[in-house]
Amino acid sequence: MKKEAKPAFLYGVSVGGDNFTDRVRETRRLKMNFENGLNVILISPRRMGKTSLVKHVAQEVDKEIVQTVYMDIYDCRSEYDFYNKFAEAIMMQTGSKIEHTLDNIRQFLTRISPKLSINPDPSTEYSISLGITPKEYSPEEILSLPERMANHIGKHIVVCIDEFQQVGEWPDSLLVQKRMRGVWQHHTHASYCLFGSRQHMMNQLFQNKRMPFYQFGEPNYLQPIPTEDWIPFIQSKFEKKDLTISDTYVRQICDIVGNQSSYVQQLSWDVMLNTEKTVDDEALEAGINDLLMQCTPLFMEQTGGLTSYQLNLLRAIVDGQHTQWTSQEVLSKYGLGTKSNVAKMQKVMLERDFIVSTEQGLFLADPVMKLWLQHR
Template identity: 35%
Template structure:
């Protein structure tokens, strides 16, 4: 029997747990053509949500185009990925894409090279040493939508990467000035660096201010996980109690990726009925499997930062109090501020108002076990 728990790639259909309200919200956004900004820490399920919302969206006159900015570091790389994704998704064959460009994209055509590709049917690249007209490129989404009589929903993952492009503000200003005039294209922009994403869309002096509705994705509720997980065990001939599910979900703080990972291990090492010791062993294994990565994080921390993490994992709330500073050797209040900034940069913590949390629940779980004495 195949292990029913999936992690490390986006999930959909039977592997997708609930999120019915988020899907409803996304569909409402798609229906009203209002742009959407989706923000959550890493691996909570943004990409899966957008894909599942797209799959469940019934309107056949809508084309979903997906772009991942994970590897894009310059506007040129962005433009190429943009043109490629738009032309490929809205044309099923190389010939069709070429005909379309030949008819409607006269300015752009001389700069494009169309090549067959064994893995993905065909590839579209910019000709070497070419200088394309940026206006034509950015308007391509609207041009295609108009000429093909469709609506396009353009989904751009890891959008915060535009912050690392050379002259980021100029680039963003340009994008926004065109995109805001596109009435046939809905932009769904998402990313995992919360502080960068909120800055991009919520700072009144930046070009993307109020570009769309900002949605902070929440974790899947524990009550949703329970039937999902119990059902998966049952379908594969195994039994797990609600208490065991709760114990794992709590240890992993309902984090989507780690919840799936932990149950994948638990399913694998349990017999037909999950026992108490199986649960402990599964969490232990999960810690072991990530140990190298966690140790690397530890090695990257200064003593003050490490002590700060210790205080956090012990649930200390008055982090700036004299007593805490002394007990955990946190330096001075200025040192604490520097530790917070460094830990934010290293993606170890997240700060929401006054609340500071450790981003990775498995790291936290492992840290408590390794450093509590």
């Protein structure tokens, strides 16, 4: 079999092509929503595959009727930061050529003069900076661009906004959310796919009755890719390198990282690098050690600022304690302080996405952090 020079596994960036597996049901559903103009909210922990999925769907939609516009607002720090990114993405992605884009800007954003820069990066070719301030355009005028552009190009526009939870961090966040919803809910030729990690913040924005975005769109919680789908994917990657891995070991890899997509690929890669011919216990063990080593600097940083009470809470959870947080025995066994202390601490740890709360109690959000704490 021919060997390839490209890496067998890819993690930490959004993936497509033959690095993208499964998600057949999710793709179909999102595609239908996009083509039928339904708003979508997509939530999952980090690195589960939201960005990859949305980009995949954007490729799959019927381009005769739908134009998708993708933007990542992770680095937007304020309302007008966002409006600039928003308008730039819409203008750049609805014009098929640079001339179209500039024409559209002249027609729809007459009060500003755009700055054009040619990128050395061939994938984007050029970028445009609009420099919109409240003097030139009101929030409502910018927020209504998708609907107006949709009418202009004669297609439905789906605006996909990645890392949407950032909205919750801005000054006057609530007011901005009201403005957004106020304008977008009247759009009939534009719809919105709002997605993000930071589960706590996303739930706060979308699942709270008092918040403007409550019931704005169809909520989707992206689930992990099932082990059964990882088995053929991972086995074929090993085969391409003349190596083999049995079902059992793929299952173990998936279990260890709680099927979290990025970690599945990362651990598979670490195991592959430790495999001579066929994956065995030693290769798996060595792969896990490599993974833990790679994660150590990040986990040290993340846990470095925690109080000893907070660390004790994590240790208790890692030790298998998920409920009974008011029991005196549990409190003293793990050194958690008073009942009210624990309640406050849990709130903070939930807000910071260290832990998640399920029907079965509290769990660590990051399965590899759990393993790392166990090893210490």
